[in-house]
Amino acid sequence: MTAETSAARHEPDATSGPAAVDAAVAEARAAQPWWDGLGFAGRKKALDAWRVLILRRAEELIDLIRAETGKTADDARLEVILVADHLRWAAAHAGRVLGRRRVPSGLLMFNQSATVEHRALGVVGVIGPWNYPAFIPVGPVSAALAAGNTVVFKPSELTPAVGRWLADTLAEVVRGPAVLRVVTGDGDTGAALCRAAVDKVSFTGSSATGRRVMAACAENLTPVVIEGGGKDAMIVAADADLDAAADAALWAAVSNAGQTCVGLERVYVVAEVAERFLRLVTARAAALRTGDRPDADLGPIVLPRQIEVIKSHVRDAVARGARVVLGGEESFTPPYVAPIVLTDVPEDSVALTEETFGPVLVVNTVATVDEAVDRANASAYGLGASVYTGDRSQGRRIAGRLRAGMVSVNAVIAFAGIPALPFGGVGDSGFGRVHGPDGLREFSRTQAVTSQRFRPLVQPNSFARGPGTMRTLVRMVRALHGR
Numbered sequence: 332m333t334a335e336t337s338a339a340r341h342e343p344d345a346t347s348g349p350a351a352v353d354a355a356v357a358e359a360r361a362a363q364p365w366w367d368g369l370g371f372a373g374r375k376k377a378l379d380a381w382r383v384l385i386l387r388r389a390e391e392l393i394d395l396i397r398a399e400t401g402k403t404a405d406d407a408r409l410e411v412i413l414v415a416d417h418l419r420w421a422a423a424h425a426g427r428v429l430g431r432r433r434v435p436s437g438l439l440m441f442n443q444s445a446t447v448e449h450r451a452l453g454v455v456g457v458i459g460p461w462n463y464p465a466f467i468p469v470g471p472v473s474a475a476l477a478a479g480n481t482v483v484f485k486p487s488e489l490t491p492a493v494g495r496w497l498a499d500t501l502a503e504v505v506r507g508p509a510v511l512r513v514v515t516g517d518g519d520t521g522a523a524l525c526r527a528a529v530d531k532v533s534f535t536g537s538s539a540t541g542r543r544v545m546a547a548c549a550e551n552l553t554p555v556v557i558e559g560g561g562k563d564a565m566i567v568a569a570d571a572d573l574d575a576a577a578d579a580a581l582w583a584a585v586s587n588a589g590q591t592c593v594g595l596e597r598v599y600v601v602a603e604v605a606e607r608f609l610r611l612v613t614a615r616a617a618a619l620r621t622g623d624r625p626d627a628d629l630g631p632i633v634l635p636r637q638i639e640v641i642k643s644h645v646r647d648a649v650a651r652g653a654r655v656v657l658g659g660e661e662s663f664t665p666p667y668v669a670p671i672v673l674t675d676v677p678e679d680s681v682a683l684t685e686e687t688f689g690p691v692l693v694v695n696t697v698a699t700v701d702e703a704v705d706r707a708n709a710s711a712y713g714l715g716a717s718v719y720t721g722d723r724s725q726g727r728r729i730a731g732r733l734r735a736g737m738v739s740v741n742a743v744i745a746f747a748g749i750p751a752l753p754f755g756g757v758g759d760s761g762f763g764r765v766h767g768p769d770g771l772r773e774f775s776r777t778q779a780v781t782s783q784r785f786r787p788l789v790q791p792n793s794f795a796r797g798p799g800t801m802r803t804l805v806r807m808v809r810a811l812h813g814r
């Protein structure tokens with residue numbers, strides 16, 4: 332990624348080369364036993380103090396996010412609220428999710444006590460995107476830290492100040508060595524982190540970069556979580572509350588100027604209500620304010636080259652017969668793009684097969700909900716999805732048929748605001764999970780431990796077993812299995 336952006340107003344940051352990355356990883360490794368030794372309670376105390384500090388100085392963080400991404404104050408504020416909520420959850424639940432748990436040892440091994448524990452991996456490398464420079468990395472960072480790991484974080488080259496602010500504020504409340512270290516630079520720094528001696532990499536960014544990250548991690552068999560891009564779809568059934576669906580669709584599609592991984596890019600609405608839905612969405616979209624103004628609903632497109640991607644998707648759709656319902660060429664006043672609504676877009680055009688990552692919403696009509704499900708699933712991506720219907724049980728049934736990591740019924744992106752829910756996708760959207768219990772386990776290694784409580788009645792695992800041992804064992808197994 333080039334350092335040229337529409338919004339970044341900071342000086343270029345020092346680049347951490349491979350030696351600096353290795354040094355950060357070595358320092359993080361040296362600090363890890365101390366951090367792990369604090370136990371769940373000690374780490375919770377530190378992470379809670381960090382959260383309180385973040386909230387006390389929230390305006391600083393909001394200003395930094397805005398300076399580096401150009402997003403609106405409310406979008407930045409929402410991000411900080413999510414940071415606090417996810418941090419609280421990870422700190423509060425790590426002990427319950429990862430701590431020692433007894434499991435039944437079964438009749439044959441009755442003399443053993445059996446436990447499962449989730450131990451820290453060591454050092455986790457986190458590579459983050461620029462679009463939610465605080466909220467997105469705090470997912471894996473909070474889980475990794477709560478699990479007892481130390482972290483080396485490579486923020487996007489566009490948002491280093493947010494990354495540093497997070498590490499600096501944590502260092503203020505942790506009395507000990509730094510447990511969250513930041514390395515800065517472009518993709519080369521990220522690649523160096525993948526090749527460094529880390530125990531796992533958590534990557535969030537585009538699917539194309541995710542492939543490169545996975546290839547680099549493969550060299551050392553370093554496990555990796557990939558949170559890639561998306562092409563989220565919404566299904567609108569005939570009995571849906573159309574006002575609510577239109578309002579939610581628009582917000583999911585164009586807030587943060589459409590630069591959201593779980594942003595809505597496609598709507599499949601059944602024919603009976605399609606025209607009304609389109610009218611409602613378009614009227615709302617036309618009223619939004621875009622540009623460099625204090626009351627703006629849509630800020631800039633951060634990467635200038637993304638504007639060309641958005642334009643090419645719109646032009647391709649139009650050239651192939653799509654109808655422009657709102658906006659068009661006149662929507663582009665770089666670095667701003669006003670909302671664009673398209674309909675009748677051929678399913679194989681790039682506006683429907685590739686991530687647009689801009690304020691463009693495609694609303695296509697389908698004959699039935701079944702057709703909507705088929706079309707929603709016919710994507711290489713599988714991150715989030717939403718369903719609008721008057722019948723919640725039908726909504727759940729439709730959700731179950733969608734090939735997506737996360738689905739909201741009668742809401743959009745609700746899953747991202749619930750820290751107990753795992754976040755992640757399938758297919759080109761990646762694999763592995765952040766947030767929730769799965770997110771905590773992602774940054775731990777599972778260990779099974781048995782401990783003998785008393786000598787067994789029969790001991791088959793010994794050369795000292797006598798001739799009667801197997802006979803007794805077979806009798807026990809027959810009794811156990813009812814034969």
Ligand code: NDP
Nearest residue numbers: 332460461487488517518521522536537540558559560592
């Ligand atoms: P990129 O893929 O361009 O970059 C993501 C991160 O990877 C950045 O820190 C980047 O550094 C770094 N990077 C670039 N090249 C390499 C490499 N070869 N090895 C290791 N790291 C590398 O994504 P964006 O920052 O542009 O973010 C937008 C994308 O992220 C969208 O596709 C969006 O959908 C996706 N995303 C996914 C989310 C999810 O949870 N699934 C959440 C948020 C965004 P640098 O920026 O310095 O080049």
